[in-house]
Amino acid sequence: MHRTYKDLPSEPVAMQSTEDIITGTWRSIRPVVNEDKCIRCYMCWKYCPDMSIIVEKEGDYPTVDLDHCKGCGICSNECPRGAIKMQREVL
Amino acid sequence: MIEMMTANYAAAHGARLARADVVAVYPITPQTSISEKCAEMVEKGEMDAKFMMMESEHSAMSALIGASYVGARTFTATSSHGLALMHEMLMWAVGARRPIVMPVAARTIGGPWNIWGEHQDVITERDVGWLQIFCENNQEVLDTVLMAYRVAEDPEVMLPVMVIEDGFILSHTVDSVDVPDQEAVDRYLPPFRPEHPVSIERPMRHGGVVMPDWWTEFRHRIYLSQEVARTKLLEAEEAFQKEFGRSYGGMMELYRCDDADAVLVVAGSAAGTAKEVADKLREEGKKVGVAKLRVFRPFPAQEVHHLGKKVRTVGVFDRSYTFGDGGAMFNEVRSALHGQRNNMKNYIGGLGGRDVTVKNIEWIFEDLLKIASSGKVDRTVEWVALKDGSGRW
Amino acid sequence: MIDDPVNKHYKFTIPREDLMTPGHSACPGCGEPLALRYLLKALGPRTVINLPAGCAAIIPGVWPRYSLKVPLVDHAFECTAAVSSGIRAALDKKGVEDVTVVGWAGDGGTVDIGLQALSGAVDRSTDFLYVMYDNEAYMNTGIQCSGATPCGAWTTTTPGGKHIQKRHDKKPIMEMMIANGIVYGGTVSVAYPEDFIRTIRRAKSIKGPKFIHAYSPCPSGWRMDPRKAIEVSRLAVRTGMFPLYEFQEGRYRFTKEIKKRKPVEEYLRLQGRFKHLTPADVAEVQALVDREYEELEAKVEAGRR
Structure with missing residues (x-):
């Protein structure tokens, strides 16, 4: 992390991961996976623009990385079995 | 070896002796024969560079910025409207800290058309952050190209340099030029080793978005590098004097x-x-x-x-x-x-x-x-x- | 709506590894990070990307953060292919041959302001992969009409209403590039990741200038629900608005055959940017799509002979 002038690289090169940027705060609706309906086709994983559908290994049910999920709802729309519902975030 | 040549040829020989890796050019009077000479030397195998004929001066400068990021020593030349068309990328080269060396055969900018010499084109670019060195004669053009690389690639400078020769008066006038030996130039000019090259092993983003929180500091860095360049220019000339026995009076x-x-x-x-x-x-x-x-x-x-x-x-x-x-x-x-x-x-x-x-x-x-x-x-x-x-x- | 067969064997149909981290700055439902994600899955880590102004300059994060795991060079708007040429020249000089150079630019940065540099790089036979991610307008500056905006679409500079401001269709960039001399051309869509990756890999395997036209939905600019982004992209293919095909050695080939095209209205009505279109306008768009699709079919047919 560059906090002072002295820490700046000599030219503007960036190499620090974006993972600590919590884009989950953008979200107004969140995906909820119903494992009873899920057939583990991983369409949701495939189409997630934010890489926020996590499947640890083949055969696992998908989980949602809520730190980064922006709540676009693509996973819900693409799920062939309607296993992902978008739920309103409650403050 | 003393040879008779124009300042344009002297500039091209400077690039050859500096072992420029990538040369990207676009023709414009009165610079064109610099590009032609480079092409000729590459063709004959006298110059070991990738030579690229571009579709505009803007593209020539853009290509060099890309090549320089990979760690290539880069060279082009331009004049007049070509320099004006490059304007955007001149600034980009500075912000990206690319040590490109570019002779400019200084010329008018139209309209109306006039292809002859004056300093309007280079003076117009005085605020972009390039070092600008005016040459008095053909020998100084060749020598300044070599000094320019040494200063530009200094880790504390990392800024591009314009080597300015008067259009036609120097660019097309034949004069005697002492062309230095390659060994002597190699002693004088070390290979280009950038601190942050494009690297598969250490991937990073070069020149992405900088927000208001640090923009000023990166700009200040360039200001400081221009200040340091004063000393570096004098040092480069002193070393040049030692190696080649010629100097031009400093700043x-x-x-x-x-x-x-x-x-x-x-x-x-x-x-x-x-x-x-x-x-x-x-x-x-x-x-x-x-x-x-x-x-x-x-x-x-x-x-x-x-x-x-x-x-x-x-x-x-x-x-x-x-x-x-x-x-x-x-x-x-x-x-x-x-x-x-x-x-x-x-x-x-x-x-x-x-x-x-x-x-x-x-x-x-x-x-x-x-x-x-x-x-x-x-x-x-x-x-x-x-x-x-x-x-x- | 799904026309891909559902894989019942819990198999991943595209490579698992991502060379991109979450936390990037794309809008919700944006197709561009998906396209980048698929591109990097296809190419792997020995890749250098260079990109101009546009959404793509913002999406990988602002300094000092960076969401890709390959080197990236930023530059001004109109010089994508020229910078690619420079990168390739320097890699060649260093004797590095197994690195793919990718010029990644938007539609405005390609068909309008970047066309000169692209044409030059193709003419020089630069060995690189040029990808135009097409969201059909200048989206980063806020939805202005570009040369790739389709017939009838609303943008802030084609305010539309009852009158269709832009009656001509998108610039035929693939045809222009083929005429210019590319060795490979392909269209890809984020709705078909397997095809996307296959096409990119095929392009990578060929030396010379390659051009990829990637369909990239923009929920903000197209005035649609972000969740519909993939559905709309799929409809673009199935209506024939955005056919998936490739070009190599003088032959065209569909990479996704559409047996029976759906009416374009299904595609148009999901997007607010087309909501002002009258039935007559829609018919006009349908006629245009029919004509263009049939022309393409004829080319594909000619390639079979």
């Missing part, structure tokens, strides 16, 4: 200025004419001197300041103009002399290929001596040899 060469009543500040090939005229007038007992403004960016304010302490009357010859004001060099010299009681006058001439003659310079010196003795400046800006029917010229 600003003072010629017969020590006891002068009046001095003319002038850049480029006209400095040679001015020196000759100064010699002649000195023989007549008239105490005049010439200050050859060699490096324009970073501006040698300190040197000008000292000159102003030494000589009371200072004329500045601009081969360009700033409409709505006097010449740019004049304004910079005047601001460096702020607070000192110098008599100052601006002479604008040599535009669009019009010769700056011995007679012109004699007139200017006589005019300056008049000012020196009377202490009165008749007008701030004088357009040299103007056909206005006033009979002044």
Whole structure:
């Protein structure tokens, strides 16, 4: 992390991961996976623009990385079995 | 080895000797023969570079920025409209900290069309962050290309350099040039080793978005590098003198200025004419001197300041103009002399290929001596040899 | 709506590894990070990307953060292919041959302001992969009409209403590039990741200038629900608005055959940017799509012979 002038690289090169940027705060609706309906086709994983559908290994049910999920709802729309519902975030 | 060649060929030989890796060019008068010479040398195997014919000067500069990021030593040349078209990428090269070296055969910018020499194109780019070095003769062009790479690639500088030669007057005039040996150049100029090259092993983003929180600091870095470049330029020239036995007077060469009543500040090939005229007038007992403004960016304010302490009357010859004001060099010299009681006058001439003659310079010196003795400046800006029917010229 | 067969064997149909981290700055539902994600899955880590102004300059994060795991060079708007040429030249000089150079630019940065540099790089036979991610307008500056905006679409500079401001269709960039001399051309859509990756890999395997036209939905600019982004992209293919095909050695080939095209209205009505279109306008768009699709079919047919 560059906090002072002295820490700046000599030219503007960036190499620090974006993972600590919590884009989950953008979200107004969140995906909820119903494992009873899920057939583990991983369409949701495939189409997630934010890489926020996590499947640890083949055969696992998908989980949602809520730190980064922006709540676009693509996973819900693409799920062939309607296993992902978008739920309103409650403050 | 002494060879007869134009400044354009001298510039191309400079690139060859510097072992430029990537050369990307686009033709424009009067620079074109630099590009052609590079192509010829690459074709013959005398120059080991990737040569690329681009679709515009903008693309030429863009390609070099990409190549330089990968760690290639890069070279191109341009003039006039080509330089103007590059403007955006000139600034990008600075912000990206790419040490590109580019000779510019200085020329007018239209309209109307005029392909001949003046300094308007390079003066217009004075604020973009490139180092700008004006050359007086063909030898200086070759030597300055080598010095330019050494300074540009210094880790504390990492800024691009324009090596400026007067269009046609130097670019197309044959003169004797001592072409150094490759071994000597290799001793003088180490290979280019950037700190942050494009690397598969260490992937990073080069020149992405910088927000208001750190933009100022990155800009300040460039400002500091321009300041450091002053010392680096002097060091590079000193080392050059040691290796090759030639030097050009640092940031600003003072010629017969020590006891002068009046001095003319002038850049480029006209400095040679001015020196000759100064010699002649000195023989007549008239105490005049010439200050050859060699490096324009970073501006040698300190040197000008000292000159102003030494000589009371200072004329500045601009081969360009700033409409709505006097010449740019004049304004910079005047601001460096702020607070000192110098008599100052601006002479604008040599535009669009019009010769700056011995007679012109004699007139200017006589005019300056008049000012020196009377202490009165008749007008701030004088357009040299103007056909206005006033009979002044 | 799904026409991909559902894989019942819990198999991943595209590579698992991502060379991109979450936390990037794309809008919700944006197709561009998906396209980048698929591109990097296809190419792997020995890749250098260069990109101009556009959404793509913002999406990988602002300094000092960076969401890709390959080197990236930023530059001004109109010079993508020229910078790619420079990168390739420097890699060649260093003797590096197994690195893919990718010029990644938007539709405005390609068909309008970047066209000169692209044409030059193709003419020089630069060995690189040029990808135009097409969201059909200048989206980063806020939805202005570009040369790739389709017939009838609303943008802030084609305010539309009852009158269709832009009656001509998108610039035929693939045809222009083929005429210019590319060695491979392909269209890809984020709705068909397997095809996307296959096409990119095929392009990578060929030396010379390659051009990829990637369909990239923009929920903000197209005035649609972000969740519909993939559905709309799929409809673009199935209506024939955005056919998936490739070009190599003088032959065209569909990479996704559409047996029976759906009416374009299904595609148009999901997007607010087309909501002002009258039935007559829609018919006009349908006629245009029919004509263009049939022309393409004829080319594909000619390639079969």
